Amino acid sequence: MKETENQNGKPKPAVHLFEYEDGPWPCSVSIVPHLHDVAEAVADYIARISEESIKARGYFSIVLSGGSLVKALSALVKEPHASKLNWSKWFVFWADERMVPISHADSNYNDAKHEFLSKVPIPDDNLVTIDDWDVCSAAANGYEARLKEMVKRKILHTTNVNHHKFPRFDLVLLGIGPDGHVASLFPNSLQLAETKKWVVPITKSPKPPSRRISLSLPCINGAAHVAIVVVGSSKAEVLQRVFERPALPGALPAQLVRPRHGELAWFVDKQAAGRLSIEHYNDPKKFPFLDWSSLKEAKESTGNQI
Numbered sequence: 001m002k003e004t005e006n007q008n009g010k011p012k013p014a015v016h017l018f019e020y021e022d023g024p025w026p027c028s029v030s031i032v033p034h035l036h037d038v039a040e041a042v043a044d045y046i047a048r049i050s051e052e053s054i055k056a057r058g059y060f061s062i063v064l065s066g067g068s069l070v071k072a073l074s075a076l077v078k079e080p081h082a083s084k085l086n087w088s089k090w091f092v093f094w095a096d097e098r099m100v101p102i103s104h105a106d107s108n109y110n111d112a113k114h115e116f117l118s119k120v121p122i123p124d125d126n127l128v129t130i131d132d133w134d135v136c137s138a139a140a141n142g143y144e145a146r147l148k149e150m151v152k153r154k155i156l157h158t159t160n161v162n163h164h165k166f167p168r169f170d171l172v173l174l175g176i177g178p179d180g181h182v183a184s185l186f187p188n189s190l191q192l193a194e195t196k197k198w199v200v201p202i203t204k205s206p207k208p209p210s211r212r213i214s215l216s217l218p219c220i221n222g223a224a225h226v227a228i229v230v231v232g233s234s235k236a237e238v239l240q241r242v243f244e245r246p247a248l249p250g251a252l253p254a255q256l257v258r259p260r261h262g263e264l265a266w267f268v269d270k271q272a273a274g275r276l277s278i279e280h281y282n283d284p285k286k287f288p289f290l291d292w293s294s295l296k297e298a299k300e301s302t303g304n305q306i
């Protein structure tokens, strides 16, 4: 077994902590070579949280995003996870949805259905879809009402974020757009300032389709775990900006994902990590939490490509 491999001979992810320049922000970052390694790391992570949540509360609440994220769920539908996971206890929610019929190619639900949900036995009643797609504000209110129903049924618990009550999802899975958006929270948009609503309407999204709804930032930050999955060279520039530029209010929504009472984990492939300046992290004043050796190991395990 090579030092850079785990017991199954798979590449060992580098897990370390770093902080943004405006204050400490611990999180773990796993950098692995390819999309399929990311999918395996994400599947292991989801399986662990699913098991812990079901043991503790009887259910597992998972929030999915659209776009490239669903491809990272491919290892979950295969062994060893497919037959081991307690799918009947899963409740599935959406981080954001586009205002199109659920059978439309642009629908995040439709994409997740094809790539993932149709391949696993989660009961249809446990999929909290957004059916009312005609008027954005009505859809946002409708989705928020469904989340509150889930709280009443004790499938979701709640937590306080900046003195307001929000759901405490077991796990929120996010992708990141090349402009730094997460869910449908776009750079410098008014929606980023939301402090009370759980779900916000977006009527002029810079990325088509223009009408969408999204979990608000505090709603995402109320989660027990948030994972951000970043794959491919088209994300290398934005990842470098998110990790290495000072957090400016609203310029990069991904920098605002900070689950105060939860854990933040990044899963990154080597192409997306391609522009990270490793040396940047070796400054103990800026990154006192950083385990430099593990980052060096990641560099070696990816053939010194990062």
Ligand SMILES: O=C1O[C@H](COP(=O)(O)O)[C@@H](O)[C@H](O)[C@H]1O
Pocket: 065, 066, 067, 068, 069, 095, 096, 097, 108, 174, 175, 176, 177, 178, 181, 182, 183, 184, 207
């Ligand atoms: O429009 C959206 O974009 C983001 C990022 O998508 P990606 O394909 O660039 O990974 C996605 O996370 C979000 O759910 C989606 O609606």
